Amino acid sequence: MQNIENLHQQLHEEYFKIYNIYFSDAKKAGFFSKLMGAKRQNLNEEEQKQAEQLLNSMQRYAKEFVNEVERLERRLEAVAQEKLDSVMQM
Numbered sequence: 480m481q482n483i484e485n486l487h488q489q490l491h492e493e494y495f496k497i498y499n500i501y502f503s504d505a506k507k508a509g510f511f512s513k514l515m516g517a518k519r520q521n522l523n524e525e526e527q528k529q530a531e532q533l534l535n536s537m538q539r540y541a542k543e544f545v546n547e548v549e550r551l552e553r554r555l556e557a558v559a560q561e562k563l564d565s566v567m568q569m
Contacts, residue, residue: 483551486544493537500530 501520522530 480551483544483547486540486547489540490537490544493533493540497530497533497537500526500533 500522503520
């Protein structure tokens with residue numbers, strides 16, 4: 480579970496970094512400006528490259544996250560089957 484939580488947190492952190500690249504002016508805007516929606520910035524080549532690298536990283540975390548959730552699901556199904564088997568033996 481801890482690994483799932485860590486991967487989940489990493490996904491949010493990577494997304495936030497990407498968001499800040501595209502909407503860095505939103506940080507300077509006031510509360511109501513943020514509420515009404517920030518405008519996307521045009522990115523220079525370096526910012527685009529950075530956003531793409533972060534997206535690739537985010538995709539790796541997402542894949543690991545899904546793998547961990549599937550592993551947990553298999554464990555839970557195995558435990559449930561063991562309990563069912565033990566009840567059936569009574």
